[in-house]
Amino acid sequence: MAKMYYEKDCELSYLNGKKIAIIGYGSQGHAHALNLKDSGCDVCVGLREGSKRWSEAEKAGLAVKTVPEAAKWGDIVMILINDEVQADVYRKDIAPYMTEGKALAFAHGFNIRYQQIVPPAGVDVFMAAPKGPGHTVRSQYVAGKGVPCLVAVEQNATGNAYKIALAYIAGIGGARAGVMETTFHDETETDLFGEQAVLCGGVVDLMKCGFETLVEAGYEPENAYFECIHEMKLIIDLINKGGVAAMNYSISDTAEYGEYVSGPRVLPYEETKKNMKAVLADIQDGTFAGKWIAENKNGRTFFNSKRANLAKHPMEIVGAELRKNMIWGGDKDLDSASN
Ligand SMILES: NC(=O)C1=CN([C@@H]2O[C@H](COP(=O)(O)OP(=O)(O)OC[C@H]3O[C@@H](n4cnc5c(N)ncnc54)[C@H](OP(=O)(O)O)[C@@H]3O)[C@@H](O)[C@H]2O)C=CC1
Ligand SMILES: CC(=O)[C@](C)(O)C(=O)O
Ligand SMILES: [Mg+2]
Numbered sequence: 001m002a003k004m005y006y007e008k009d010c011e012l013s014y015l016n017g018k019k020i021a022i023i024g025y026g027s028q029g030h031a032h033a034l035n036l037k038d039s040g041c042d043v044c045v046g047l048r049e050g051s052k053r054w055s056e057a058e059k060a061g062l063a064v065k066t067v068p069e070a071a072k073w074g075d076i077v078m079i080l081i082n083d084e085v086q087a088d089v090y091r092k093d094i095a096p097y098m099t100e101g102k103a104l105a106f107a108h109g110f111n112i113r114y115q116q117i118v119p120p121a122g123v124d125v126f127m128a129a130p131k132g133p134g135h136t137v138r139s140q141y142v143a144g145k146g147v148p149c150l151v152a153v154e155q156n157a158t159g160n161a162y163k164i165a166l167a168y169i170a171g172i173g174g175a176r177a178g179v180m181e182t183t184f185h186d187e188t189e190t191d192l193f194g195e196q197a198v199l200c201g202g203v204v205d206l207m208k209c210g211f212e213t214l215v216e217a218g219y220e221p222e223n224a225y226f227e228c229i230h231e232m233k234l235i236i237d238l239i240n241k242g243g244v245a246a247m248n249y250s251i252s253d254t255a256e257y258g259e260y261v262s263g264p265r266v267l268p269y270e271e272t273k274k275n276m277k278a279v280l281a282d283i284q285d286g287t288f289a290g291k292w293i294a295e296n297k298n299g300r301t302f303f304n305s306k307r308a309n310l311a312k313h314p315m316e317i318v319g320a321e322l323r324k325n326m327i328w329g330g331d332k333d334l335d336s337a338s339n
């Protein structure tokens, strides 16, 4: 069984007197910075000069510095910028300030696991990895809940790295939901696998395929959107609350029967598992990481063309239109730091 921690196992006091620099103010950055501030911690945000998020962070009541200033100021330096730029920014703007006794922190292990960043021996290196999107890390915290987190320590130079990491996770609300102890190695591989095979890659292709099947058969795109995309979250919320049993309790027996007879038809189990194992193997042997690093060196042509094509897909266009008219305003509050 994995070792789990909850609020009672975390002592927020390990952050007393510690200055926490949050580098980046995107999905995770805004959530960590605001949650820690609301938990009473001494926080500042590090951004590049000219960043459009500078005034947004200040408006939310946070002190903002340039990345090197923040790295110099912080006792704990949490890197929440894109994985693919972390190594360059670290070398130039952060490494010079990682003096003995400080802590370097991550929300995902990519750069440590694939040796893009090699921290000096005298610093603690820990991970506080929420198992959920940053905007949800913030909204759950505000609602008095939290997103489960993984904790890992790569270097325990001070001897207190676990205590500090657990305090940090309590500060962002993760210990309200549960913290699982792991390693940078395992977090990186499971996180990449989950997002590629199931959460993002798998789910988006499943919804897109369902949407296209209905539209190609002549049904209205609005109907296909409600059925295959909007309702996905409503169904998943039930599983999130009470497992598949809660979903099956709430759906009709007709739906449950369909689940058993048609699920295996659309997702041929053994073949899909074989494909998933191949995806996992590419993550484990560094093939995926190498491709992603190369894609960034080569101007992201594949990535950008995929993103542009998706934006033109009818499921995105009809969805945006429908969400606009939903009474809670659909997309408009997604990027607000007050989420
Ligand atoms: N997205 C998520 O929910 C999750 C992410 N993670 C991990 O968290 C980390 C952050 O990801 P995420 O929150 O998605 O990132 P985002 O893309 O949402 O935010 C990136 C931030 O980094 C800044 N940034 C980008 N490039 C530079 C640069 N060259 N110099 C300085 N600042 C830069 C951006 O600044 P600017 O505002 O100037 O553009 C922005 O504030 C990653 O390690 C990711 O794997 C882990 C769990 C979930
Ligand atoms: C939101 C999250 O957990 C992901 C999918 O792993 C990520 O954004 O990298
Ligand atoms: Mg993840």
Ligand SMILES: [Mg+2]
Pocket (backbone or CB within 6 Å): 108, 191, 192, 195
């Ligand atoms: Mg991830």
